[in-house]
Amino acid sequence: MNWTTLNDTQKKALLVEERAKFEAYKAKNLSLDMSRGKPCKEQLDLAMGLLDTITSSTDFKRAQDYRNYGILDGITEIKDIFCELLNINRNEIIVAGNASLILMYDTIQRAMQFGVLGNEPWNKQGKIKWLCPIPGYDRHFAITELFGIEMINIPMDENGPDMALIEEYVKDPQVKGIWCVPKYSNPMGIIYSDEVVERFAKLNPAAKDFRIFWDNAYMIHGLYGYEEMKDIFATAKKYNNEDIVYVFGSTSKVSFAGAGVAFISASEKNIASLKKLMTIQQIGPDKVMQYAHALYFKDKSGLLAQMDKHAEILRPKFEKVLEILDRELAPTGIAKWNNPRGGYFVSCFLPEGTAKRTVALAKEAGVIFTGAGATYPYKNDPADSNLRIAPSLPPLEELEMAMEIFCCAAKIAYLEK
């Protein structure tokens, strides 16, 4: 039955029905967390062999002892794996730390304090603005918000962000950057189309210190095998525009979420400039952990083989989420969602003005979802409609229960209005 054309009497009857279901869920006294895109234990178990690659017998008697200070931009062995994956050279990457989030934050902080490639520090350029494809990644928005950067919403469709709008906005020299999760985007799960990538690659902003923050978090995180997508860096090079983009990534969802290795990749000029500042902040990354990763994964095909194993675990979870949405919500016609082929999220659009209420109801029944609005700058979803579902962490049976509660909550929120 399609619910979009119900009369009040029908609504009331359905509400009684759904509330009865809801009370039954509540009586189960559940405590489930669906809020974050965290790998589950079985996924973390996949990389346990990495912990055996480095032992007390490992030979560190090499020219550069990886146990000692130094090597600011990461060891050659780990660089080479990412260079193969990204099709870049060793001067176009820094491998450092355990999280790309830190690299993104630090890159913005450096731009604020010291400027980009010799330009005036953003701190001294008045009101700085930033483009934010929506819905997007809450931690991205939290960074730009902390720095007092004005965030501008950019709508997305199945091909990526609205490029015409972006091309218009970047005529303003105060617009200094954009957050992008180009592949299996967080939370929409879409892959930017070739045309979108091409238009990004040749973007010509008024601000010479404008940068695309290309957070390729899910580059190899397909649920149905590795899919190629157009390479922004290579394309930008063709337009002599390679300084415009910083590419970020990590093995947080390849090896261990808390103990992976992260990288920033960019033009040689950008990398050299970042290293000049980085060398004051740090002597070198944890090279022992980098070496363990290099020994374990060996090369690009080693990474991809690992991701196939992750997909085996994740695919049934994503399919379960979609199955329940299809079963419970599709017939009502009140919601829509994506069918991601990778990444960590299913993004669900509920009827306007019901997302917050849905999260509150689910919480009442013991299931925590990501807060409504989290996927928007300033946590403000103007339509109060989008919710992010993270299928990875809970076991399949919990996920099923959580999603049934989600659908029941969404229905009640709709019927109450």
Next chain:
Amino acid sequence: MNWTTLNDTQKKALLVEERAKFEAYKAKNLSLDMSRGKPCKEQLDLAMGLLDTITSSTDFKRAQDYRNYGILDGITEIKDIFCELLNINRNEIIVAGNASLILMYDTIQRAMQFGVLGNEPWNKQGKIKWLCPIPGYDRHFAITELFGIEMINIPMDENGPDMALIEEYVKDPQVKGIWCVPKYSNPMGIIYSDEVVERFAKLNPAAKDFRIFWDNAYMIHGLYGYEEMKDIFATAKKYNNEDIVYVFGSTSKVSFAGAGVAFISASEKNIASLKKLMTIQQIGPDKVMQYAHALYFKDKSGLLAQMDKHAEILRPKFEKVLEILDRELAPTGIAKWNNPRGGYFVSCFLPEGTAKRTVALAKEAGVIFTGAGATYPYKNDPADSNLRIAPSLPPLEELEMAMEIFCCAAKIAYLEK
């Protein structure tokens, strides 16, 4: 023979003699590096057992899976070791990253951008000034220089920095901080006296956002066993002044220089404020490496036992440096140096105006020393006198050769003048 009262003829004769020695050294075609305080391979080998503590069999099925995201301020097990060492509680410490240098840099960057405990950001307070006990650590000075903070030299004696001068300078509200290496100071090797610590603990600067950066890099790095020193944080608490100090440290020279764990310790108020900003930059540190450290060292006595092994390796090297200085330079009366009981350096004061020339001569003979001036803000040693000798890295026989060349170079530089 005392060289301070030589006439020109005597000087010329000695110069001929020393130059002949120098040519003989040059003929050896050496290539030795004495420039950095890096642990040697034998020291790094001491902690290899740490790499066996975490394997594919390690049980991570705990409430908080250390392989996953989270735990911004570090795992309890590693916190507890530092809490015992520092005599603090778990809310007074953040364990994060592999280097205290990053924590220091980031703490200053946060103060610049966001301010300290609700005060105006330093970026918005006009010209910021900083107190720098001299000679000091070059990487400290590089940070404050990068941020355009005006550095003020504070002379040191065997008790620590000139406290009367500091108490005078902090009446200026533009003075926001001071670099301190309180134990086996870099490079002087002195331990701040109880009185100096007491005066720091009750310091009452005009700027409420003034902070002491207490870089306790060598807290447990005694060459002759662990020595207690007065606890600045506990003392500051007695004066209700505990917000004034940030204490830094790491296991860089306990486990691995490139793969240790680092901490910042401060008042609960300071820590809470730092965490509020940190949580935007990062989700959590590498907890696998933290757990490995915790399993390996277990507690304070585990750390101290490890440091005894380091001392076994380092002590003969320090004693060799001092032996050669005593033999070659002491009789001449032209130089003085410290006799450190810990830390990583011997600090040598040569005749005024000869430090640069000494380094250049040593380089000519194939031995790299830390650049003259490196131990001063802006790399400017007004007397061109201080040189930092780092005995840890080279094998004993190379160290002996390097030090003989050092003394020969210092003599030539003096005689040439």
